[in-house]
Amino acid sequence: MSTLDNARKTARELLLADTGETRPMWRQCFTELNGAEHPNAIAPVRLDDEHDGDDPTVYVCCPDSVVEVESHVLGAYLVELLNTDAEITDPPPADCPLGGLHSPGVTCDSRCHEQAAALQRLTSLRAEAEARPGGAA
Incomplete structure (x- = not known):
């Protein structure tokens, strides 16, 4: 098993414990509502009756798997990578x-x-x- 496969397996175990899914879809989000123009983080998408998949806000009920990023451009790239990786079969x-x-x-x-x-x-x-x-x- 490659280093990437090992990292993917470990991350999926963590995500399962945190989100209930091994392969959640990701979104850009805001960790603070300070009027910033661009999102400063990425987080798993929560799809349930109380959440909209496009909502860029992180609420207290959201999983802890939020990753802050300094650049919204880098955040967009990471979201694309993680969502593509979620589609890869083991x-x-x-x-x-x-x-x-x-x-x-x-x-x-x-x-x-x-x-x-x-x-x-x-x-x-x-x-x-x-x-x-x-x-x-």
Whole structure:
């Protein structure tokens, strides 16, 4: 596992404890209502009946995962990076027989092993058919 994968895993564990999600979407926000023109922080989006996903305010009920930034331009960049990263699926387990060749968002499970076994049977049947005189071309 790479350094990035380790950092991502640790951050997702922290976010799960703090927000209830391992991959929240992020937004730019204000940590102080001092009349500033640009947001000075980034925070996970809270989507529930009492919050609007576009609201740039951090309330006392919001998760603690607020990161202050000096530059709103850097904040916008970090939001884009974090939201893109939230869409990345975890790498497949080392023992995935399909090598992680799944549909987007699908994780490795027992179906991978069943599919790999079925693929191996089909490959064997094809090889047997091709080995017979006049077999498949």
